[in-house]
Amino acid sequence: MTSSRIVVVGGGAGGLELATRLGRKLGKRKRAEIVLVDRSTTHIWKPLLHEVATGALDSRLDEISYQGHASANGYRFQHGTLCDIDREQRRLSLEPVLDEDGEVILPSRTLDYDTLVLSLGSVSNDFGTPGVAEHCHFLDSPEQAEAFRRDMLNTFLRYSNPERRSHGRLTVGIVGAGATGVELAAELYDASKILHSYGFTSMDSDHLEVHLIEAAPAILPALPERIARAVHAELEKLGVKIHVDTRVTEVDGGGFTTADGVQLPTDLGVWAAGIKAPVILSELGLSTERNHRVKVKQTLQSVDDEHIFAFGDCASCPQPDGTSVPPRAQAAHQQAGCLYRNLVATLENKPLKPFVYHDRGSLISLAHFEAIGSLMRGASARSLFIEGHLAKFFYSSLYRMHQRAIHGSFKTGVTMLVDGLYHFIRPRMKLH
Secondary structure (H helix, E strand, O other): OOOOEEEEEOOOHHHHHHHHHHHHHHHOOOOOEEEEEEOOOEEOOHHHHHHHHHOOOOHHHHOEEHHHHHHHHOOEEEEOOEEEEEOOOOEEEEOOEEOOOOOEEEOOEEEEOOEEEEOOOOEEOOOOOOOHHHHOEOOOOHHHHHHHHHHHHHHHHHHOOHHHOOOOOEEEEEEOOOHHHHHHHHHHHHHHHHHHHOOOOOOOHHHEEEEEEOOOOOOOOOOOHHHHHHHHHHHHHHOOEEEOOOOEEEEEOOEEEEOOOOEEEOOEEEEOOOEEOOHHHHHOOOOEOOOOOEEEOOOOEEOOOOOEEEOHHHEEOEOOOOOEOOOOHHHHHHHHHHHHHHHHHHHOOOOOOOOOOOOOEEEEEEOOOEEEEEEEOHHHOOEEEEEOHHHHHHHHHHHHHHHHHHHOHHHHHHHHHHHHHHHHHOOOOOOO
16 A cells, blocks of 8 residues: 555656656555646647647547556556645545536546656736637647647638639748747748648748748747857748737737737737746635746745645746746756655655756757757756757657657667558548
């Protein structure tokens, strides 16, 4: 009989990696019961969602079943959405799970915990801009990415008939020039070429116009200036219309309106600007920031409750220099490792170690056209600028590192082999 139950809420990149490592170390050895809770039944690495949105990646081939993965790695999976926490009783509540018709599949439930880990990630922040929710696509989940892909394919088909075109080109507006917006812009041009080559549409990339809109003075504001400049130049070569220092104040069925009163007509709109943690985190009685990120100590413990931890995009973790850990995939990966060691230490009555973030660099992939980034040179913190095939190699290795963390080296190697075979036997993009 196990002596402790650790519940991880959120099966994103960090949450799944943490549950996997705890399951293998503690769950299989009956030292603790590990439970992973997620509102979805499958996992896909979030940085790949822009590829799912354009059909460059078939989510059915890369998604992981939580239930099957849990069985193989020593933890339990609970399907549900967090709605409340009773900190005194150490008990969390889950909303009922409904089917597409609104019928209850699983009733509301409660789940006791000894240690609770919140890893709910983040979603795009529309900042209350009128019309965004009604007229823009978001790319925060596989379901949203698939919805954009279907809409994109239908729009390309409509534009194959010149009589149905509302204006000269098929126009896509993307608000937010962070990594998601930038990479999506490039993927759209790649998708248009592939769709034309397959005969799916009579349109080619010359009939596509992508507007990338950013409120900051430059694209990729969180990344080094040299990378931003290089990516800016590559996007302009593709034909992307870049609007910096431009704030969108309203969205309607016809497109975007900027603070300067400029109208940007669009056929498809995507909102990828800003991030915030799920609102539920500010409703649990824990201290949070305005964007709902949970305030934690450097040990990743909530400032209010030593039995509750939070990490990844949903947590605000201080650093010795007075900054906070940035909401990046590499940060969640590093925090998962630190938290794993701290939770094991807790069971062994050892002190917890503070988390210190180490920037390993930044990489941006512009579909098959180009990859650009920088790698940090160890403790010197000097960056090495890379591009081309070398940058593409390191970019793809990020996903392989994630796969290795949740599958192990052997299965990841087999997966790489299978992916290589699929490259030859399947279409370059999902067309249905």
